[in-house]
Amino acid sequence: MTTDYLPSVYQQFLDRFPEVAEAQGNLARTIRERNPFDERTDRLIKLAVAVGAEAEGAVRSNVRKALQQGSSIDEVRAVALAAVTTCGFPTAVAALGWIEEVATAP
Known part of the structure; x- marks a missing residue:
């Protein structure tokens, strides 16, 4: 790697x-x-845990890895959106921001 x-x-x-x-x-x-779980699902679960913990570095890392393992950006965003009703709107919005920064990085 x-x-x-x-x-x-x-x-x-x-x-x-x-x-x-x-x-x-x-x-x-x-x-x-x-x-x-298969690797793709495992990565999305790790992303969900990172979102819930509001762990910015872990969110960014798991977004990169999820995209590398074949998850779509829509699937990654869906993980953060699911946090709205579980973790709260501010947590979900913060995660969406970190996701977009990773997704649009050069």
Whole structure:
């Protein structure tokens, strides 16, 4: 996997704490292998959790990965729209803004 697209703060984390990054990566793989969802669905679920947590970095990361894994921008937006009735309008609107920024980035 190329790291060219990674935010600088994450790249710095990888450089400074490689053993932590490796352990986190192993945990993520173990969890992924344990769940019954295909990769695309798994990514949309992770996006939904990130939206609900109002975790901007995680939203942006999961949007990039969801689009790379074949989800459409409409599907990604639908995840954020679903947050209106569950997490609140401000949370959904913030997530939609982060989604659009990722989707329109060069």
